[in-house]
Amino acid sequence: MHRVELREARNEAALGIEMGSTGAEVPVLLVxxxxxxxxxxxxxxxxxxxxxxxxxxxxxxxxxxxxxxGKSVTARAVMGLTEPGQTVExxxxxxxxxxxxxxxxxxxxxxxxxxMSLVMQDALSALNPVLSIGDxxxxxxxxxxxxxxxxxxxxxxxxxxxxxxxxPGRRVDQYPHQFSGGMRQRILIAMAIALExxxxxxxxxxxxxxxxxxxxxxxxxxxxxxxxxxxxxLITHDLGVVSEVADxxxxxxxxxxxxxxxxxEVLDHPRHPYTRALLRSVPQAGDLGRDLLTIPGSPPxxxxxxxxxxxxxxxxxxxxxxxxxxxxxxxxxxxxGAACHRSEELSDAAAI
Amino acid sequence: xxxxSEVVLRATELSRTFRVGSRFSPSKVxxxxxxxxxxxxxxxxxxxxxxxxxxxxxxxxxxxxERPDGGTLTYRGEDVTAGRRADRRLLRQGVQxxxxxxxxxxxxxxxxxxxxxxxxxxxxxxxxxRRRDRVAELLDLVGLSTEMMSRYPHQFSGGQRQRIGIAxxxxxDPQVLICDEPVSALDVSVxxxxxxxxxxLQHRLGVALxxxxxxxxxxxxxxxxxxxxYLGRLAEVGPVxLIFDEPRHPYTQALLSASPSVGSEAxxxxxxxxxxxxxxxxxxxxxxxxxxxxRCAMAEDRCAAEVPRLRTVDGxxxxxxxxxxxxxxCHFAEQVVVRS
Numbered sequence: 220m221h222r223v224e225l226r227e228a229r230n231e232a233a234l235g236i237e238m239g240s241t242g243a244e245v246p247v248l249l250v251x252x253x254x255x256x257x258x259x260x261x262x263x264x265x266x267x268x269x270x271x272x273x274x275x276x277x278x279x280x281x282x283x284x285x286x287x288x289g290k291s292v293t294a295r296a297v298m299g300l301t302e303p304g305q306t307v308e309x310x311x312x313x314x315x316x317x318x319x320x321x322x323x324x325x326x327x328x329x330x331x332x333x334x335m336s337l338v339m340q341d342a343l344s345a346l347n348p349v350l351s352i353g354d355x356x357x358x359x360x361x362x363x364x365x366x367x368x369x370x371x372x373x374x375x376x377x378x379x380x381x382x383x384x385x386x387p388g389r390r391v392d393q394y395p396h397q398f399s400g401g402m403r404q405r406i407l408i409a410m411a412i413a414l415e416x417x418x419x420x421x422x423x424x425x426x427x428x429x430x431x432x433x434x435x436x437x438x439x440x441x442x443x444x445x446x447x448x449x450x451x452x453l454i455t456h457d458l459g460v461v462s463e464v465a466d467x468x469x470x471x472x473x474x475x476x477x478x479x480x481x482x483x484e485v486l487d488h489p490r491h492p493y494t495r496a497l498l499r500s501v502p503q504a505g506d507l508g509r510d511l512l513t514i515p516g517s518p519p520x521x522x523x524x525x526x527x528x529x530x531x532x533x534x535x536x537x538x539x540x541x542x543x544x545x546x547x548x549x550x551x552x553x554x555x556g557a558a559c560h561r562s563e564e565l566s567d568a569a570a571i
Numbered sequence: 572x573x574x575x576s577e578v579v580l581r582a583t584e585l586s587r588t589f590r591v592g593s594r595f596s597p598s599k600v601x602x603x604x605x606x607x608x609x610x611x612x613x614x615x616x617x618x619x620x621x622x623x624x625x626x627x628x629x630x631x632x633x634x635x636x637e638r639p640d641g642g643t644l645t646y647r648g649e650d651v652t653a654g655r656r657a658d659r660r661l662l663r664q665g666v667q668x669x670x671x672x673x674x675x676x677x678x679x680x681x682x683x684x685x686x687x688x689x690x691x692x693x694x695x696x697x698x699x700x701r702r703r704d705r706v707a708e709l710l711d712l713v714g715l716s717t718e719m720m721s722r723y724p725h726q727f728s729g730g731q732r733q734r735i736g737i738a739x740x741x742x743x744d745p746q747v748l749i750c751d752e753p754v755s756a757l758d759v760s761v762x763x764x765x766x767x768x769x770x771x772l773q774h775r776l777g778v779a780l781x782x783x784x785x786x787x788x789x790x791x792x793x794x795x796x797x798x799x800x801y802l803g804r805l806a807e808v809g810p811v812x813l814i815f816d817e818p819r820h821p822y823t824q825a826l827l828s829a830s831p832s833v834g835s836e837a838x839x840x841x842x843x844x845x846x847x848x849x850x851x852x853x854x855x856x857x858x859x860x861x862x863x864x865x866r867c868a869m870a871e872d873r874c875a876a877e878v879p880r881l882r883t884v885d886g887x888x889x890x891x892x893x894x895x896x897x898x899x900x901c902h903f904a905e906q907v908v909v910r911s
Contacts, residue, residue, distance in 0.1 A: 429622050434829040462831060463837055464838075486834055500762070502792035507812075511766055512763065517761050
């Protein structure tokens with residue numbers, strides 16, 4: 220508890236880590252004050268502004284946000300996949316103890332695939348159409364572990380069966396177009412977990428998939444993190460997906476974390492008006508025949524983020540203070556953080 | 572304006588087959604096979620199903636963008652299946668489509684005024700000044716300010732663009748709106764605005780909505796009746812509450828159990844879902860008999876041999892009008908147990 224107080228004093232609290240009894244354990248991913256900027260013709264565009272994140276071993280953490288909230292940019296910054304003209308700054312960025320900020324590009328390259336990996340959304344364009352699945356999966360073993368061709372092929376087949384693709388011995392020699400969308404996504408996951416990384420970042424892994432296939436992929440992610448003890452950072456805009464699998468949840472809006480905490484807590488008792496409005500705007504069985512609650516306006520573009528609290532133009536609870544003073548992400552309960560001047564009122568008044 | 576409950580659009584045994592492959596190895600894709608649906612004025616029909624089940628092909632046939640190669644399509648009693656010039660004209664005035672992607676379905680070089688007035692100009696129904704008034708009226712109807720008339724699509728957000736698309740579809744006062752995934756390209760916080768607007772239009776103008784979506788919770792919210800499609804055929808059709816609460820087709824059941832819901836009690840629900848074995852088969856050379864039988868836990872020999880017809884389910888309360896109730900295309904619909 221001593222550490223909790225310390226952090227509280229820091230105000231931009233690192234909220235997740237002190238939650239359980241795992242005080243001594245080094246988190247798989249620790250990010251403090253991440254800042255990502257893009258250079259554009261007329262000035263800098265800040266896509267991510269001061270994000271703190273942490274993911275522990277075997278934990279599935281969801282990063283929830285809409286388009287333009289900076290969630291994918293955060294993922295790519297953690298992976299070290301930056302584009303020309305993009306700057307990434309942070310006070311701290313560690314992968315199970317390895318300092319990512321001071322690592323050379325070469326060292327980070329060695330980490331990717333081996334200790335951290337990324338599953339992308341679009342499985343068809345992420346796979347090379349002219350190489351067999353076995354070649355693409357086996358490349359990981361050949362490059363990182365210097366395996367022979369034969370061993371690489373055998374291990375590729377093992378990975379395919381791990382992600383639930385039947386007849387791996389035959390399918391390992393097939394090409395991407397011979398697989399269905401859900402299978403391709405599973406192949407991408409197989410590639411991402413092949414070297415048993417500490418951290419798996421899944422960027423909207425199920426968005427393009429049908430619900431029955433989505434259920435399979437979510438189940439697979441859930442099973443693998445238990446089997447392999449990976450930390451999973453799941454990036455999504457889908458509240459249903461979050462409800463289904465997330466242990467902990469970070470809600471992002473306009474480049475900042477606005478709410479964090481145990482997923483069940485956040486979903487049942489949101490302490491930020493954005494989270495609450497989002498939850499109320501999705502159709503649920505109880506709302507039949509009624510109009511859905513709407514959030515006026517649309518999410519701001521990173522180029523024009525409102526002053527004060529970024530959510531104030533769309534917020535039903537906004538007061539004068541919200542226009543001028545940006546609320547900091549503060550500890551509202553143990554393990555719960557919210558960046559809202561009025562989050563106290565949200566806790567007791569459920570029906571504002 | 573037609574009376575409520577008048578059937579405005581009726582499709583009977585509609586089918587569409589595409590030829591694919593090279594000349595040396597031709598094959599046929601049976602995209603839609605014998606689908607019959609009815610749309611009544613002021614009613615909304617949801618269509619759900621997975622990728623490749625034919626829901627978009629069905630929508631395109633209903634608006635006349637695709638010509639069926641079997642079955643009939645009637646609009647307010649007139650047979651328009653043949654797609655003659657007069658048929659197309661009738662369909663265009665009565666049935667309009669709202670597209671999925673508001674970013675690519677609007678011409679970036681046209682102003683909002685031009686975009687929304689284009690159907691009016693094409694129908695040569697009014698002069699320029701009257702069209703302008705009508706556009707103002709339409710923008711007001713969909714909740715956009717009339718001052719935005721001279722702006723271009725790129726100046727609008729996704730939700731606003733979808734409103735422009737809806738205004739354009741409403742320009743000719745259609746009786747039917749076909750909405751193909753109208754909210755899936757929008758941000759979650761904006762979806763509710765468009766859903767509410769569509770429901771409001773349905774009630775205020777009495778238009779019939781055909782609402783296609785892969786998001787079952789959205790369909791449940793919007794639709795009065797829902798049709799579940801699987802590989803080009805209807806698996807089940809009926810009132811939305813009945814289908815969602817007491818599905819009588821194994822596929823409907825599996826689909827519902829795999830769809831995530833929001834809230835902490837949803838956690839781990841997918842673990843208890845009905846698991847479908849195998850991948851969705853492709854509509855190229857679909858399986859014989861019941862097209863679902865290869866993935867169905869209840870399948871028996873009969874399912875591989877005999878195509879199940881849509882029929883009423885014993886135990887349902889059947890009213891005077893059979894078509895208003897629920898129909899299921901499963902030989903063993905009575906045995907499909909309702910799971911919690």
